[in-house]
Amino acid sequence: MNPFEYREGVLYCEDVELLKVAEQAGTPCYVYSSAAVLERYRTYDEGLAGAPHRVHYAVKANGNLALLRLLAQAGAGFDIVSGGELYRVLQAGGKPGDVVFSGVGKTRDEIEYALNEGIHSFNCESEAEIGLISALAVRLGKTAAVALRVNPDVDPATHPYISTGLKENKFGIDIAEVEDVYQRAASLPGVRLTGVSCHIGSQLLDAAPLVEAARKLLALVDRLRGRGIAITELDLGGGLGVPYEPGNARPDVAAFLSGIKDLVAGKDLFLMFEPGRSIVAEAGALLARVLYRKRNGDKEFIIVDASMTDLIRPALYEAHHQILPLRQSKFGSVTADIVGPVCESGDFLAENREVANVLPGDMVAAMTAGAYGFVMASNYNARPRPCEVLVDGAEWHVVRRRESLADLVRGEE
Numbered sequence: 001m002n003p004f005e006y007r008e009g010v011l012y013c014e015d016v017e018l019l020k021v022a023e024q025a026g027t028p029c030y031v032y033s034s035a036a037v038l039e040r041y042r043t044y045d046e047g048l049a050g051a052p053h054r055v056h057y058a059v060k061a062n063g064n065l066a067l068l069r070l071l072a073q074a075g076a077g078f079d080i081v082s083g084g085e086l087y088r089v090l091q092a093g094g095k096p097g098d099v100v101f102s103g104v105g106k107t108r109d110e111i112e113y114a115l116n117e118g119i120h121s122f123n124c125e126s127e128a129e130i131g132l133i134s135a136l137a138v139r140l141g142k143t144a145a146v147a148l149r150v151n152p153d154v155d156p157a158t159h160p161y162i163s164t165g166l167k168e169n170k171f172g173i174d175i176a177e178v179e180d181v182y183q184r185a186a187s188l189p190g191v192r193l194t195g196v197s198c199h200i201g202s203q204l205l206d207a208a209p210l211v212e213a214a215r216k217l218l219a220l221v222d223r224l225r226g227r228g229i230a231i232t233e234l235d236l237g238g239g240l241g242v243p244y245e246p247g248n249a250r251p252d253v254a255a256f257l258s259g260i261k262d263l264v265a266g267k268d269l270f271l272m273f274e275p276g277r278s279i280v281a282e283a284g285a286l287l288a289r290v291l292y293r294k295r296n297g298d299k300e301f302i303i304v305d306a307s308m309t310d311l312i313r314p315a316l317y318e319a320h321h322q323i324l325p326l327r328q329s330k331f332g333s334v335t336a337d338i339v340g341p342v343c344e345s346g347d348f349l350a351e352n353r354e355v356a357n358v359l360p361g362d363m364v365a366a367m368t369a370g371a372y373g374f375v376m377a378s379n380y381n382a383r384p385r386p387c388e389v390l391v392d393g394a395e396w397h398v399v400r401r402r403e404s405l406a407d408l409v410r411g412e413e
């Protein structure tokens with residue numbers, strides 16, 4: 001489902017008219033569709049039906065408490081990469097026992113926090129980290145369940161979208177060395193080696209590299225079991241992409257999961273995934289108001305009140321977000337840069353883009369902004385971070401209020 005559609009020329013999210021949200025909540029403003037988030041989560045959960053599994057939503061994609069609560073109530077687990085994300089999950093009512101802790105630089109404080117809360121397991125990225133987790137667990141009188149994050153070195157020549165699953169990358173432990181790491185870790189008193197995990201990259205529009213990684217990890221599980229290490233869990237990470245540009249391909253999540261189920265059939269493995277972007281990206285949009293139009297030489301600019309401090313993906317990755325008017329224009333289209341107020345040339349939402357010929361006072365939406373949007377927002381230029389709105393059918397609520405000027409100086413003296 002696409003929760004955003006035009007009805008008689010005005011853009012809706014589910015049954016809510018976005019112009020009303022922009023007027024009442026103000027701009028810039030993130031809007032999320034709860035139905036779309038739940039539908040994407042269920043695509044994973046139902047796609048894995050019949051196989052023992054848990055889907056761990058990757059909190060870093062969008063950590064708003066209302067979204068986390070929605071997913072927790074639907075039965076999701078969570079993949080976290082910091083103590084702060086664990087705090088968010090717990091505040092939202094998530095169960096610590098459904099949390100996996102990933103990331104290459106977990107601190108002592110974060111590990112102790114996670115051990116005390118009783119998370120499900122750690123995805124470990126180095127031998128030194130496993131040693132620290134073991135020592136801290138022993139001191140707390142606990143045993144930590146651990147999966148090693150394997151770097152499967154999936155061939156980039158055949159799969160150009162891979163970005164974290166290669167040898168030369170900081171993530172994971174080289175698959176050629178990982179068996180010896182398991183063997184040495186097996187004698188540590190504070191850890192139980194329960195799993196094998198990987199996460200090979202993000203925004204993969206083709207699932208083939210993930211299947212290739214799964215095959216490599218399954219062969220590894222067999223070898224580890226052969227050495228007497230009783231692996232019971234296989235975590236294949238996240239990474240499936242979404243079409244940011246209309247008409248682009250989208251990965252068939254259900255077909256991918258069905259293929260994985262076939263691969264692991266009869267292997268007695270609990271299956272885990274950590275999708276982030278593919279759950280929330282398409283459920284969200286960033287609303288902005290047009291402030292000014294201006295022309296410099298041959299270039300046309302549409303200056304809006306949202307900037308790289310609200311949505312940094314275009315500035316950071318030259319990412320594409322479709323820009324739609326909240327009311328379809330009677331004045332045709334224009335090719336322009338859609339830019340924000342921040343003092344950086346990189347502050348744009350779109351460059352050289354044909355968009356509706358919107359005028360000052362009109363509202364626009366940057367689409368597919370539900371993932372890696374608000375979570376990367378900053379206060380640069382002393383800009384308060386935007387509010388966030390959750391839509392459910394014909395209802396909508398502000399689930400994070402806009403920051404105030406007082407918020408900007410909180411904690412300073």
Ligand SMILES: *Cc1c(COP(=O)(O)O)cnc(C)c1O
Nearest residue numbers: 058102202238239274275276277
């Ligand atoms: C970022 C991340 C994810 C989620 O990735 P998406 O591309 O958003 O699905 C999952 N697992 C780990 C370890 C990550 O770092």
